[in-house]
Every structure is written in structure tokens, then in C-alpha cells.
């Protein structure tokens with residue numbers, strides 16, 4: 001009997017339609033898997049067994065069909081799901097059960113996807129290791145003593161430990177791509193505005209973008225097609241058709257595709273194993289007919305400081321709503337204290353250190369007298385970075401770089417050094433500031449740990465990511481995690 005948890009999403013659907021397994025059996029196999037391994041991985045913050053089995057029954061009853069009907073999925077805890085706890089990795093939202101579904105959640109349900117539960121993340125998606133979760137860290141299935149990436153480490157770890165074939169992530173500065181990179185999975189940040197932000201707990205609204213995570217390129221494309229598309233509930237949602245991502249993943253060819261290697265995203269600070277795997281992947285694309293050249297993007301070096309002004313500024317405003325009155329935690333409301341005191345006590349107790357650091361940074365950057373020098377300046381840098389991308393598109397079709405300068409580092413290694421943690425995003429942030437699509441695909445191993453290959457494309461050309469990812473996957477199949485801790 002096949003192990004249902006080892007199947008891809010496509011194979012899972014085939015197993016269901018051919019009668020080899022029912023959707024309920026598929027869901028149960030994954031719930032059993034979670035029960036067996038998640039005490040060590042800690043990918044999930046909440047498992048919704050009842051909801052998952054009810055949805056699987058609907059699929060078995062033929063009430064809903066489609067390419068992902070009956071396929072299990074792990075949902076990042078930043079996305080609301082009616083009646084199911086949504087914490088965003090924070091104490092301040094502990095116990096909050098949203099009364100509504102995010103548009104992404106609603107679309108998944110309508111497509112018959114079986115949502116297994118909510119996955120762990122850095123608090124309010126601020127971090128690169130999932131160690132900033134108020135509920136304890138997630139462990140990388142490749143090596144339990146290492147980070148699974150962040151902020152979406154729960155989603156990436158769920159995929160790599162076969163607890164789910166599909167997951168949803170969100171990417172503000174790299175939180176889909178860096179976790180994919182360090183767990184050897186596929187993670188795609190669609191074009192900004194391609195996937196609705198309605199029901200996504202806001203971190204930095206001009207950057208936040210939800211996207212698909214999977215173990216294969218085609219699975220990611222199928223999920224992309226389900227969640228993307230215009231939504232009137234999100235004012236920045238793009239009223240344009242979804243690019244042909246599934247077709248691109250199926251007929252992946254890079255013949256004649258102009259691939260630009262970003263000059264500024266290599267060299268010092270990149271682990272030798274990362275550089276070696278990156279260069280091999282570029283050579284593999286070239287051997288399949290891609291036309292490779294080096295492209296300079298002179299302002300990419302300023303992306304990190306610009307991001308760490310823009311993102312905290314928006315966060316300081318977005319997080320003002322967590323005041324102890326409207327959601328979750330409320331501290332010190334004993335009848336004697338003023339509203340202001342209750343708010344201050346709630347926020348002091350409810351937010352973790354990294355979130356407080358960002359709120360302070362952002363409030364400072366937006367304060368009168370400093371606004372032009374910090375926030376305004378960062379916005380100008382953002383424009384220069386977008387122009388670097390625009391200039392590149394006159395020469396090449398896609399840009400490529402490592403997803404991240406390192407492989408997964410040991411838990412605790414960067415926790416006391418915020419700047420070292422921020423540097424994880426050095427390669428991923430430019431695409432967020434520009435708004436174009438970007439993805440990480442598995443590119444082999446360095447000393448037994450996964451390395452990610454990043455592809456960036458012009459806005460609304462998400463299909464190009466899948467073409468490159470699919471072409472790479474044909475000649476470089478994803479490595480299988482040894483999971484030696486299981487035996």
C-alpha cells in the first residue's frame with residue numbers, strides 16, 4: 001500500500017479520482033502523520049481534524065471537484081479561517097477565532113482543498129527563522145537542530161516532513177522563498193496584488209503577498225491558480241487574468257530564454273556551497289538552451305536598509321489595532337485602570353521583543369522631523385530598485401540569484417544578533433520592493449542541506465518563474481530529506 005503522505009498533490013488527486021484512496025483516507029493519513037512527527041517538528045500551531053475530515057467527506061460525496069479537490073494543505077497562521085484560531089505567532093491574538101475566511105481560505109475551500117490546520121511562524125511574520133514565534137520554534141526536518149526558515153517555517157517544515165503536500169505562505173521580504181530555500185521545497189511569491197490580502201493579517205501592506213508552497217513546481221502552479229485572481233475586497237488586487245502558470249509548469253522550456261545573473265547578489269558573504277549549487281543550476285539552464293548573461297543592478301545593495309525602514313513603518317501603523325479592546329489578549333482590565341493603561345499593559349505583555357523593535361523603529365522613522373530623512377529616503381531607494389529591474393527587462397527575460405546566502409543555520413545562532421538575521425533576506429527583498437514575482441526552487445545540497453535557486457520576473461509574468469523552475473526540476477529532481485530522526 002502506497003504511503004499517501006509521500007504523494008505530490010497531482011498524484012494525490014489521481015489516487016482519489018482512480019479510486020485508489022478516498023479523500024477521507026488521504027486526510028486521515030496526513031492527520032496520523034502529524035500526530036506521529038509534529039511533536040518533534042512543531043510545524044502546526046493548530047490542527048483542525050474535524051474540519052479537514054468534513055471537507056474530505058464533501059469531496060468523496062462528489063460535492064466539489066477540480067485538480068486539487070481532496071488534497072491536504074497547511075495554512076500559515078497569518079491567514080484567517082472562520083472559527084479556527086488565528087494567532088499570527090503572537091500572544092496578543094491568543095484565543096482569537098476570526099468570524100470570517102480570508103479570500104485565500106475561501107478559494108481553497110471552494111476548490112475542495114483539505115485544510116489540515118494552521119502553521120507556525122515568526123510573530124506577525126517578522127523574522128527569518130520561526131524562532132520569533134511566541135509558541136516556540138519549528139525545527140527543520142533536514143536537521144532538527146536547525147531553523148526551517150522564516151517567517152513561514154511551519155509551512156516549509158510541514159512540506160519537508162510530509163505532513164502536507166501543499167502549503168500557503170506569505171512573503172513581505174522573503175518569507176516564502178527563504179523557508180523554501182532552506183528546506184529544499186518550492187516557494188513562489190506571486191506579483192504583488194495577484195493574490196488577495198483580504199483576511200491576511202497585515203504586516204507591511206505595500207509588500208505583503210501570499211503565495212503557494214509545495215514539493216514540486218507543478219503542484220505550486222496548481223495551487224497558484226486556485227488562490228490568485230482579482231478580489232474586490234482588496235484595493236490593491238490586480239484586475240487582470242492570472243498568468244498561465246500551470247501551462248508554463250507543464251511545458252517548461254528555457255530554450256531561447258534570456259537569463260540574467262545578478263552581479264550584486266554573489267561573492268563575499270555567500271557560502272561556497274551555495275555559490276557552487278547556484279552556478280551549477282545556471283549551467284543546467286544554459287545546457288537546455290537558455291541564453292545566460294550577467295546583469296548589474298547597482299541599487300540592490302540598498303534594498304535591505306530601505307526595507308528595514310519601509311516595513312517597520314507600515315508595521316507600526318498596522319499593529320496599532322492590537323490594543324486589547326478588539327482582539328485576543330486583554331491585560332489589567334480590572335475596572336480601576338484607564339483604557340490607555342490597559343492598552344499599554346496589553347501591548348507590553350502581548351508583543352514579543354522583535355515586534356516591539358520593529359514598532360519602535362517604524363514609529364521613529366515616521367515621526368515628524370525624521371520622516372523625510374528615513375521613510376522618504378527609503379521610498380526613493382525603492383524607486384531606484386524598481387528602475388534597476390526595469391532596466392534589466394530590456395536585456396533579459398528573468399533574473400536569477402541564490403535565494404539566500406546560507407543554508408539552514410543552527411537554532412539560536414542568530415537570535416541575539418538582529419542584523420545577522422536580517423541579512424538572510426539580502427537576495428529576496430529587491431523583488432518585494434519592486435513588486436514583481438519571484439520564486440525559490442531546490443538546487444541540490446551543500447553539506448547535506450538544501451540550497452535554493454531564486455528566479456525573478458517582470459510584474460505579471462509569474463509564468464516565467466514556472467518555466468524556469470520546471471526546466472530545472474527536470475534535470476535536478478528535488479532531494480529527499482533523510483528524516484533520520486524518525487527511526
Ligand code: GLN
Pocket residue numbers: 125126127128150151170171172173174175176203311425
Ligand atoms: N525576514 C523578513 C523580515 O523579518 C521578511 C519577513 C517576511 O517576508 N514576512 O521582515
